[in-house]
Amino acid sequence: MTESSPHTTSSFAALGRLLKYARGYRRQIIAATTCSIINKLFDIAPEILIGIAIDVVVNKEESFVAGLGFETAQEQITILAVLTFFIWAGESIFEYLFQILWRNLAQRLQSDLRQDAYEHAQKLDMSFFEARSSGQLVATMNDDVNQLERFLDGGANAMIQVVVTVVAVGAVFFVLSPLIALLAFTPIPLIIWGAFYFQRKAGPLYADVREKVGDLSSRLANNLGGIATIKSFTAENREAERLKASSEAYVDANRRAIRISSAFIPVIRMAILAGFLATFTVGGMMALEGSLNVGAYGVLVFLTQRLLWPLTGLAEVIDLFERAMASTRRILDLLAEPVHVRDDSGQTLEQPVKGEVTFEGVSFRYPSSGAGIDDISVAIPAGNTLALVGATGSGKSTLIKLLLRFYDPTGGQIRIDGQPIQSVSLKSLREAIGLVSQDVYLFEGSIRDNLAYGSPGASDEQIIEAAKTAEAWSFIEALPEGLATAVGERGVRLSGGQRQRLSLARALLKDPPILVLDEATSAVDNETEAAIQRSLKRIGHNRTVIMIAHRLSTIVDADTIAVVAGGRILESGRHEELLENNGPYSAQWRVQTGQA
Incomplete structure (x- = not known):
């Protein structure tokens, strides 16, 4: 199997290849994505309701809700409570649905990928197996497929919900205060740039991690298969050292990748702090001056946290994404291996076969x-x-x-x-x-x-x-x-x-x-x-x-x-x-x- 260079095959190209492979799962993907989007919309709604509740407490009969026909503050609070109940119930229902859909999709896709990879490998020429270790192939069909499954179990939903959060919260911000929206969104280009920067840095490192996993699997398979030879030559200590070297190489490869991904969070946290302080300070001044409704100010403060703090988890999601895409490249490269000994004929040997x-x-x-x-x-x-x-x-x-x-x-x-x-x-x-x-x-x-x-x-x-x-x-x-x-x-x-x-x-x-x-x-x-x-x-x-x-x-x-x-x-x-x-x-x- 030829490992594609991560410099020439980006993680997003690998994602595109995966989506092309998974086109038969289009309905499940759309359904899971829809549930993730609706769940996130329900998730950010309580912050908006808190701001509206503050507006009710401060302005009473002159609040935003009063304009909808609910005259007394008590009626307004009651209707907000009812809305909160349905929103939380909706969030819970759609969280259950997206969990079921994404996890079932992960299980079905990983099973089919492993089966397709194995069936394709069976069709490959003997020269393919003579040039590659069985440990590398086992690592691809097992560990790499499981790595992709882990991303689909949670990472895919997290990426979708980050995008939904930015779009939905951004829309609310620009409706309430374009100025504060611009201030709150100022760190986002830096965050996105940081995400892509770390993605480019992490991609080759995680490709190396997957390669080291294959080497380690190959070493284990060879040693366990040749245990009698190892014992007969009293080479246990030597083989333990060689396994330790392979294991340490895997640890070192992971350490380099972790160093890059871990640096992402502190940088992003400072960018988030800048955006939060801008909303908190400028919005507070505008509320004191009366140019911004107090309830709207509350919504903006709460939504700023809802917008920016989840982006700290982007590092973990990108880490999971990079690992999964490195694995995806290896799996799909195996599926793309050409079969030279073709089995295109539908004819059979004439029966009975004489044996000449x-x-x-x-x-x-x-x-x-x-x-x-x-x-x-x-x-x-x-x-x-x-x-x-x-x-x-x-x-x-x-x-x-x-x-x-x-x-x-x-x-x-x-x-x-x-x-x-x-x-x-x-x-x-x-x-x-x-x-x-x-x-x-x-x-x-x-x-x-x-x-x-x-x-x-x-x-x-x-x-x-x-x-x-x-x-x-x-x-x-x-x-x-x-x-x-x-x-x-x-x-x-x-x-x-x-x-x-x-x-x-x-x-x-x-x-x-x-x-x-x-x-x-x-x-x-x-x-x-x-x-x-x-x-x-x-x-x-x-x-x-x-x-x-x-x-x-x-x-x-x-x-x-x-x-x-x-x-x-x-x-x-x-x-x-x-x-x-x-x-x-x-x-x-x-x-x-x-x-x-």
Whole structure:
């Protein structure tokens, strides 16, 4: 995910992007905004009523209310009391409504943002995940989304009500006394300038805060995932220090942001004091001279506080706003990440899939490293087994990634049963392929859940049959809870060999016409390897199998063995033919069998 520079992408631009994303919530936003506005209008009304009450007490039958038909001062006070009741009731009702509307909107929007970000991330190319840490992505989908939720819970309403206060109180001021209005509003340009000044200063700092949060999350995720390695190397103290460094970097980033936002309040308070003193002093002099009604003077004094003092909270609102917009940029940047491996085809592989796989002059290079393959052509008839051998980095796994369309080739074509794989949907393609990789990933849950991951509707009988075929049932059956046994996070409660057999059983339960084994026996013991080999002899019939292996003893029965080096196929054939060729395969065989 590319972090946009806060110097080029302003917080208000981020707000505009957010509003564009949230256009489906337009009615909720309008309703919540309307309730916030009405609530604030009700909120400032009591100050006006206090001024009118003072006018009633001072002028009695000649007061403003008397001109509305209420002759006695008692009637006037009574009607003001009734109005006050309804105003307070209205304020309470609309406060309840805007709280409900804004909070529900925050919950709905944060949930949809997180879901959309996750679903979009699932569509991104493998290169995206290989270039970024999982901790950064988790921080974006979790902490950044929560930061936006916190702003919508209270900050959005606060910003709206500040604007409403300035406009509504300003209107009353100019009606009662344009001169005092000008004096009271004199500090507001300074306050607004200060708000934008601090916003510009705080924006980059809060972007840095969000970056440090991602770094800290990544450090925690990596350390907890590698706790066994940390313990085995007695590196606890070293890792604790590295985590402390990341945590301190986050604290320092926050400290810089807090220093800027905290400086805002004292500056604004002095500007507010100047405006209040102007109203208090000049208005008092005008009231003494008789050029200003005493009740109006009371209204102006009370409203000056109502106008200016809430602006001290602007610093906190801007602080919340900046944090939220920094998070919003990261979320929306993730949503804007382009998907290069497109899934635009609605076609499916012709059924039943026979499993014939053809690589025709396929070339590919990884953008980051430049490694890859060049002009590889190989045909695997349906039901045959192809074994790929070669040194690490020769391009074997790249062929598998291209077959699964984790990447698209830069040249050439891959076909299944004669159909170009780019012409069929990813779902149709990947449903036809079962993958068993060296790095087995088991999800937290039971053995049953993991075996049925690719076939959620499978019965226990089908699960057990697949486990028996993969020679995994014997150890599953011996466990106290059998299929209900919890595997732990990433399968930590099972041995490597057990995880590998479960991975094979999971692929078999899917019953794919094409089975891919990416070094599935490289990290297991001899007993597990022998068990997997027996399984492969049973399951290889009527199924296309593509194997990547370092141990040549596991592939001697393959129909075709291809030796890959430097991104090219050096030689191919059956085991006996390659030994007779006395080439790279024969040399490797002699080394592994101790004949060299």
